[in-house]
Amino acid sequence: MSAPTTRERRDGHNTGAHNTGGHSTGGRLPPPPTPQQRALRWIAGGSVLLALVAASSIGLDLPTLIAGGEDVASLVERMLPPRVDDPARIAALTLDTVLMAFLGTVLATFLSVPLAFLAARTTTPHPAVATVARGLITFCRAVPDLVFAVLFVRALGLGVLPGVLALALHSVGMLGKLFADAIEDADPGPREAVRSVGVGPLRELLNGVVPQVVPAWVSAFVYRVDINLRTSVVLGFVGAGGIGFALQDALRGLVYPKALGIVAIILVVVAAMELLSMAVRRALLAPRNPRFERDRVVRFLSGGAALALTVFAFVRLGIDPLALVTSVPDLLAVAGRTFPPDLTSLGPVLWEALLQTLAIGLVATAIGVVLSLPLGLLAARNVAPHPVVHAAARTTVLVVRAVPELVLAVILVAAVGLGPVAGAIALGIGSIGFLGKLVADAVEEIPAGPAEAVRSVGGGWWKVLFAAVLPQSLPSVVGSTLYLLDVNIRTSTILGIVGAGGVGFLLFEAVRTLRFEVVGGIVLLVFVVVLLIERLSGWIRAQLT
């Protein structure tokens, strides 16, 4: 959705350069800053300052960083060579993890479809219903999956069921929104045609709307499975099943080579899932196929596979489908005990933890930018000084992308000890996977004109970089950075669950000690913070375009 707008903006910005043609020497340098760009510079300056303050507030300074680097190096040394002690058990846990991610997404889909119809402006029975449905969806999105998991484990006991339910509920936040957006984008014409053959409202939606939105829904589903897999690998840390349990075990027992073996497996599985998800989504976007038969076979087979996998997941994970219903009263009971939310009994500790959460998110984003800019530039084909550099940088980005942030956080906690520094560095490194790729893609997309122009007046590599490449890719990089900040603050609210600082630790403690009103208070705070940051980042990004 944002891609076309960035492209338009870039194109508009460079029409002069385009017109002069690739090899002409008459290209223009980027124009002088507009007032808006000047304001952006002030914001950028302010953010740098804020990030520095935040860094010092969580005790992250240069000596700590250097010492941290040494700690990580020594940990990695102790981790090598990676090994898998009990392949059968690890394989089984890995399979469970993948199935949990899948099943959680399937359940989320079942919850999201009716909610989306109620929430979509074009299909809701009443605007008030739409508001309530949208509110529910937003709530699911703003409460992190691990927070749901911690609570559900309390309510239902250790096992995969609370993990699956947590993934499902949080995923409703994304799927419900994307499903509803797709419904609102659907062409009203076919729907009217179905209505005018004389069917009631339900069949009007089924036959007039659903066929139109299926591709968007499937795409969102597949994307969400990919995201949920990244979370499902750490669910074991809170007792909600899967491979994370084995990882935690290995780290607790200081069996580092085993831990690295598990991390490597996670990495491979996550990367494979991302490739699969990308392939499916690309196939969905592929130009429509005039011959129906092949489409139908593909649809039939993939539908059958999804159904079979769902059944297999239930059987393999030992979840009684009825338990999905019978567990609801227990879940509601725990949810009920979080009322009324208690924001006071923890005193200033709560507010300090909240500030720390924000600081971690901010510092992590700053680290992410500092690391991603050079890496992303080197990963861009048109800037990298040598193809080997380009390949190496791209690979680094891809590998980091495959490591879930929380797994990184767990490793960093093992290396540098408990606390916000581990969390900030973990999220910062993790940001490369997102931002590094975006920088590289943005730079590769910029037209060659201005760079040619700088080169033609005798500018070298650095000069081309600063006079032509950076200014052109800046707007999209700033937009992505804001989005990254949003994501990082969201994640930093749960870092505490693995001991990496922030408000998540208090939450985990409150659940452990059964102080549910405090849990309610913290969830409420996380909800508000996530929502505010999301709105703020969205607003600033809207100002940029």
Next chain:
Amino acid sequence: MQPDTVQPDTVQPDNVRPDTVQPDAGEPVVRVRGLTKEFDGTTALAGVDLDVARGELLVLLGLSGSGKSTLLRCLNGLHRPTAGEVTVAGTRVDRASGRELRRLRTEVGFVFQQFNLVGRLTCLENVLIGGLGRVRGPRYGVTTYSRAMREEALAHIERVGLADHAYQRADTLSGGQQQRVAIARTLMQRPQLVLADEPVASLDPENSGAVMDLLVRVCAEEGLTVVCTLHQVDLALGWAHRLVGLRSGEKVLDRPAAGLTRDDAMSIYRHVEPAEALA
């Protein structure tokens, strides 16, 4: 094929206008009295009276914005009238309940300017949708319809000349072909009345003629009543039994096509009543 509709006592035969060509002089399929439709502020229809006899092919002419689409939509209840009476096939559309409206719509086909096919579905699936009104329960995909219905749908597809394209996605067809599929979908409804809203306005002239030809031919063969809005006066004069002109939501022309000249018909576009100009 056409079931005889029960005509309620409220419809009086003497409302049939004596000056119209009557392919069937029985009771009118459509009976409109004082129909007014307002959309917050704008008056789309202002007190329109209209009767359409069984088997009649009536063409509505008028500038864009004159209320043609609104009139058609009031006939199958896609719009609810602000005032006036609308009786279609014996059902009082203006005060029908949801259930009554749905029952009525199963007997009223609607052909849209933009075809309104579900692009991702095949022609066959789109045509089958036309039969949804007479089966119960959810249907999704060809296999959920009975064999008889599938065969009927294929027959309609063949009838509109698209037998080779039955299993092709609708959005891969040309505009003319898509409108043919829409006509097949309407036939699948086994309607007694067909409403067509500028069915050929999105097509090139050659396709316009062919599609209009098809629509008129199948409707005549089935003895269907047709109310069709058109832009092309020549097409209208060629096919219609009767022409009705609308201007600013009012009926300004209602005459049999026989004996009507092109200039007579064109007058509704050009002529402005002095009273209206002053208003």
